[in-house]
Each structure stands twice: as structure tokens, then as C-alpha cells.
Amino acid sequence: MTLLQLLTQRFEAALAAAGAPGAQPLVQPAGKPEFGDYQVNGVMAAAKQLKMNPRELAQKVVDHAQVSDLVAKLDIAGPGFINLHLDPAYLARRVEQALADPKLGVPPQPKRKVMVEYSSPNVAKEMHVGHLRSTIIGDALARVQAFLGHEVLRANHVGDWGTQFGMLTAYLLEVKQGAAGDADMALNDLEEFYRQAKTHFDADAAFATRAREYVVKLQSGDPEVLALWRQFVDISLSHCEAVYRKLNVQLGRDDVRGESTYNDDLPVVVNDLRQQGLLTEDQGAQVVFLDEFKNKEGEALACIIQKSDGGYLYATTDLSAVRYRHNTLNLDRVMYVVDARQGLHFQQIFTIARKAGYAPENMVLEHVAFGTMMGEDGKPFKTRSGGTVKLVELLDEAEERAYQLVTDKNPALSEATRRQIAGKVGIGAVKYADLSKHRTSDYIFSWDSMLAFEGNTAPYLQYAYTRIRSIFGKGVALDANAAIILTEPAERALALQLAQFADAVYTVARDAVPHLMCLYLYQLATQFMRFYEACPVLKSEGSVQQSRLKLCDLTAKVMEAGLDMLGIEVMEAM
Numbered sequence: 001m002t003l004l005q006l007l008t009q010r011f012e013a014a015l016a017a018a019g020a021p022g023a024q025p026l027v028q029p030a031g032k033p034e035f036g037d038y039q040v041n042g043v044m045a046a047a048k049q050l051k052m053n054p055r056e057l058a059q060k061v062v063d064h065a066q067v068s069d070l071v072a073k074l075d076i077a078g079p080g081f082i083n084l085h086l087d088p089a090y091l092a093r094r095v096e097q098a099l100a101d102p103k104l105g106v107p108p109q110p111k112r113k114v115m116v117e118y119s120s121p122n123v124a125k126e127m128h129v130g131h132l133r134s135t136i137i138g139d140a141l142a143r144v145q146a147f148l149g150h151e152v153l154r155a156n157h158v159g160d161w162g163t164q165f166g167m168l169t170a171y172l173l174e175v176k177q178g179a180a181g182d183a184d185m186a187l188n189d190l191e192e193f194y195r196q197a198k199t200h201f202d203a204d205a206a207f208a209t210r211a212r213e214y215v216v217k218l219q220s221g222d223p224e225v226l227a228l229w230r231q232f233v234d235i236s237l238s239h240c241e242a243v244y245r246k247l248n249v250q251l252g253r254d255d256v257r258g259e260s261t262y263n264d265d266l267p268v269v270v271n272d273l274r275q276q277g278l279l280t281e282d283q284g285a286q287v288v289f290l291d292e293f294k295n296k297e298g299e300a301l302a303c304i305i306q307k308s309d310g311g312y313l314y315a316t317t318d319l320s321a322v323r324y325r326h327n328t329l330n331l332d333r334v335m336y337v338v339d340a341r342q343g344l345h346f347q348q349i350f351t352i353a354r355k356a357g358y359a360p361e362n363m364v365l366e367h368v369a370f371g372t373m374m375g376e377d378g379k380p381f382k383t384r385s386g387g388t389v390k391l392v393e394l395l396d397e398a399e400e401r402a403y404q405l406v407t408d409k410n411p412a413l414s415e416a417t418r419r420q421i422a423g424k425v426g427i428g429a430v431k432y433a434d435l436s437k438h439r440t441s442d443y444i445f446s447w448d449s450m451l452a453f454e455g456n457t458a459p460y461l462q463y464a465y466t467r468i469r470s471i472f473g474k475g476v477a478l479d480a481n482a483a484i485i486l487t488e489p490a491e492r493a494l495a496l497q498l499a500q501f502a503d504a505v506y507t508v509a510r511d512a513v514p515h516l517m518c519l520y521l522y523q524l525a526t527q528f529m530r531f532y533e534a535c536p537v538l539k540s541e542g543s544v545q546q547s548r549l550k551l552c553d554l555t556a557k558v559m560e561a562g563l564d565m566l567g568i569e570v571m572e573a574m
């Protein structure tokens with residue numbers, strides 16, 4: 001059990017024994033040292049129900065609490081809080097156990113089948129910054145789920161279908177038949193290709209007609225147009241993969257299940273909704289009216305499932321995807337890591353999916369929403385000329401800037417080593433800057449703050465890691481049989497932080513909040529630095545040195561595992 005789970009369980013029992021069965025204690029980290037390590041709330045609410053004096057009930061809870069194996073001291077504060085001081089010997093035991101455990105003291109959870117849907121760019125265009133956020137956050141969430149022992153499926157729900165592919169395939173054919181004739185070259189810059197196709201479309205009536213014909217041909221499965229479409233999608237996906245590789249993101253071709261894969265199922269979904277009596281015809285279109293959502297006039301909102309011309313929509317595909325994810329994949333939880341602006345869309349999809357029985361109650365569907373990445377001018381992030389920023393170029397710049405930093409800091413390292421470090425630092429900085437903000441808030445993309453060696457940044461944590469690791473290079477050896485003894489306050493504080501790792505991972509997984517992992521690691525690094533100042537390691541001796549080395553060792557391991565869950569790499573020197 002995690003520390004919080006254990007304490008909660010013990011105080012639930014203590015409340016019951018004190019005459020308040022069923023009362024829920026709320027155990028929280030105390031926040032201030034004078035409140036001890038944890039504070040137990042919930043006694044006051046229970047006392048109110050029982051019409052008891054809260055301090056009296058608190059006293060009874062303290063008397064009945066069976067916590068002598070974990071707790072050194074309990075005291076009652078204010079109107080009925082219980083402040084709890086953990087026993088250092090117990091903390092030491094937890095650190096020992098964590099060190100002996102490949103999962104570092106994080107208990108595996110009952111195995112669930114979890115899908116994280118993330119990245120999901122539209123392949124007609126280049127990936128943009130909105131997809132950067134989804135990619136980084138989604139990948140971290142998938143890693144956290146995997147760490148907890150769940151079966152994780154990653155889904156890249158790319159937008160690979162729609163009328164624009166008529167124009168794009170028609171233009172691709174033109175390019176291939178032309179003098180230059182190299183499709184790869186032409187598609188090197190998708191934005192540019194799109195622009196050219198559009199210009200052509202607007203200027204050349206014959207081409208525009210052909211483009212429209214291609215839409216029809218594509219939809220009816222014409223082999224020639226389909227082959228062009230496949231080639232286009234293929235090249236575009238390879239652009240995405242270049243970004244994934246650079247980002248150290250675990251998304252591959254096997255994870256791609258684009259919108260087009262649901263095509264054959266769309267009429268089936270529409271029929272099914274009709275049979276279930278959920279569809280209404282509205283101005284020729286097939287819609288589902290949802291009483292749960294009202295428009296400004298107070299009328300039920302209509303979600304369009306099929307247009308009057310027979311065409312299907314974004315929502316239709318998503319309904320089909322939910323059905324597939326239940327019927328075929330039998331998932332327990334699906335996390336959609338998508339821009340917050342699509343919130344209403346997902347609420348509608350989830351509501352319809354429940355009504356239609358595509359997702360049973362026990363299948364968790366959640367929109368893991370995130371805000372917008374802003375430029376330093378406070379406006380949505382763009383190039384200086386106002387265009388979309390090519391992600392590959394952004395990441396190249398991160399590496400280049402990190403290379404300058406590493407070179408300033410450590411010019412003696414070889415060029416190759418500096419490049420390698422710069423890759424990890426630059427990419428780590430971009431990812432961490434994103435992950436460390438609460439995902440639903442907008443944030444300002446700033447090179448200087450993300451690459452700072454001080455503060456809540458990736459370079460700070462990576463550097464802290466190298467400091468710890470360097471201790472072990474200095475002729476000291478760890479004795480696995482040595483005991484951990486916590487005497488100094490800084491030792492105790494570090495051990496407490498280490499013992500809280502499991503709760504941090506659990507919360508991040510439950511609420512899909514990677515910023516809390518960042519905060520945890522930042523606090524860990526801070527506690528470590530304090531410990532390292534106050535408690536000499538290399539200059540100490542014997543059992544004291546061994547105990548401190550063990551704290552260092554676990555700190556490094558937790559730091560590495562925590563950063564790995566964020567998709568950030570560590571190194572031995574920087």
C-alpha cells in the first residue's frame with residue numbers, strides 16, 4: 001500500500017473504533033513542518049453527524065488509533081485536526097523496501113486495459129504546436145500507466161480522410177507526372193504542398209473539377225486514387241515519426257489507427273442509432289438531440305451524425321471509434337488527450353456513446369484537455385511571420401540552444417558527448433516546460449526559462465541527477481546490507497519525500513496530471529540539495545556514510561524513474 005492508503009485505512013479503523021463507523025478520514029501531507037508530516041481531517045465532519053464535541057472525538061480517535069508501528073507522535077490541533085509525525089524508523093524501513101523493489105516502492109495496481117489516444121495530427125498538413133502538447137502529455141500519461149502495470153494501448157487517431165484529399169491526391173498525380181516528378185521532394189514541406197495545391201485549385205477550373213471528381217473516386221474506393229492517397233498519408237506519417245523520434249516519444253506506425261479505418265463502419269453506426277430511436281431528421285440531416293446540452297436559447301443541442309448530402313462527420317467517426325474500443329478492444333479506460341477547445345465535442349460523443357450502449361458505465365471515457373501554448377507576446381505560438389511553426393525545426397533549435405549551454409558549462413567534454421547531452425537537455429527542456437504546467441492552463445513558450453539551470457526545469461533536475469551519480473564515482477562503495485538510520489532533520493525530510501513517490505505516481509495516473517510528477521521531482525531535488533549541504537556524504541564514515549549513500553542511491557533511482565515517466569532522459573555528466 002502507498003503511505004497515504006495505509007494511513008487512511010488505519011484512521012478509518014480508528015474512527016470506527018471511536019464510534020464513527022463509515023466516517024472517511026481525509027489524510028493529507030501537512031504542508032507545514034509544525035503540523036507534522038500528515039494531517040488527518042474529517043473528524044470534525046464525523047463529530048457533527050454524531051452531535052459530538054469534535055475535540056472529544058479526536059481524542060477518542062487518537063486513543064483508538066493502532067499506528068504505533070508507523071507513527072512517533074499524534075497531537076490534536078485546532079478544532080479537531082490530528083497532526084501526525086511518522087516514526088523515523090518506519091520511514092527508514094520504507095526506504096529500504098523501495099530500494100529492494102524494482103518499482104521503487106510503488107505497488108502495482110490491479111491490471112486494467114488502458115488506451116491513451118494522443119498526438120492525432122491531421123495528415124493533410126504539417127504537425128503544429130497543438131499536436132506537440134498532445135504528443136508530450138499523452139506520451140507521459142501512457143508511460144505512467146505502464147509503470148503501474150496496466151496494459152497500455154497507444155492510439156494515434158490521425159485525421160486522414162476528408163474532402164481536402166481529393167485536391168491533394170489530384171495535385172500529387174500532377175506533380176508525379178510533371179518534370180520534377182519526385183513525390184517525396186514535393187511533400188517535403190506539406191504546408192507548401194497544400195498551398196500550391198490550393199492555388200492551383202483556385203486558378204485552374206479544369207484542375208478544380210478533377211479535384212472534385214477525386215473526392216468521389218476516393219470515397220468509392222477507386223484503386224488509382226486510393227494508391228495516391230496512401231502514398232500521401234505514408235509520407236506525411238513519416239514526417240510525424242521524425243518528430244516522435246526526436247521527442248523520444250513511444251508512438252509507432254502500429255499505433256496509427258486513422259479516421260479512415262472507421263469508414264466502412266459509419267453507415268452501420270448511423271443505422272444502429274436509427275434503430276435505437278436516437279436519430280431525428282432535422283433539415284435533411286440526421287441528428288441526435290441531447291437534452292443534457294442546451295444552446296443559448298435553451299433548446300436541446302443537436303449533434304449532427306450525417307449531413308443531408310449523406311456525408312459523415314468528425315463525430316460519426318468518433319462514435320464508431322468508441323464502439324470499436326469497447327466491442328473489439330474491451331478497454332477499461334480511454335484517455336483522449338486533445339485540445340480543450342474540443343471539450344463540447346467529447347462531452348457529446350461520450351453522452352451519445354452511453355445512450356447507445358457503445359460504452360458501458362464501467363468503461364471510463366475521459367477528455368484529457370489541455371490549454372494553448374503561447375508565444376512570448378502572449379498570443380498563440382506562431383513564427384515571426386505568423387505561420388505555423390514546423391515542429392522539427394523547433395526541436396532542432398532546442399538542441400542547438402542546449403548545445404551552447406552545455407559547451408559553456410563543460411567545454412572539456414568531447415564534441416560528440418556535448419551533442420549527445422544537448423539532445424537530452426534540449427528535448428527534455430521543451431517537454432518539461434510543457435508538462436510542468438497544469439495542463440488545462442495556457443502557457444508561454446520561453447527558451448530562456450525552460451533552459452535555466454535553476455528552478456523547476458528539466459536541466460535543473462538532470463543536473464541534480466548527475467550530482468548524485470557523481471558521488472558514486474568517487475571511490476565509495478555501497479554496502480547493500482548497511483542500515484538506513486535517520487537522525488538529521490534533512491535526512492528525515494529526504495526519506496519522507498522518497499516515501500511519498502508512490503502517492504505521487506498514483507495521483508498523476510488517476511487525475512492525468514503530469515505537472516504533479518514534475519512538482520514531486522522538483523521537491524525531491526530540492527530536499528536532496530538541502531540534505532547534501534547539511535549532511536556530508538563523502539566526508540562521513542562507516543555506518544553513517546553507508547546510510548547516506550543509500551539515500552543518495554534511492555534519490556537517483558526515483559529521479560530517473562520519475563523523469564522516464566515524463567519521457568525525459570538522464571545522463572551521468574553534463
Ligand code: ARG
Nearest residue numbers: 120121122157158159318338
Ligand atoms: N485530428 C484532430 C485534430 O487535429 C484531433 C483528433 C482528436 N481525437 C479524436 N478522437 N477526435 O484536431
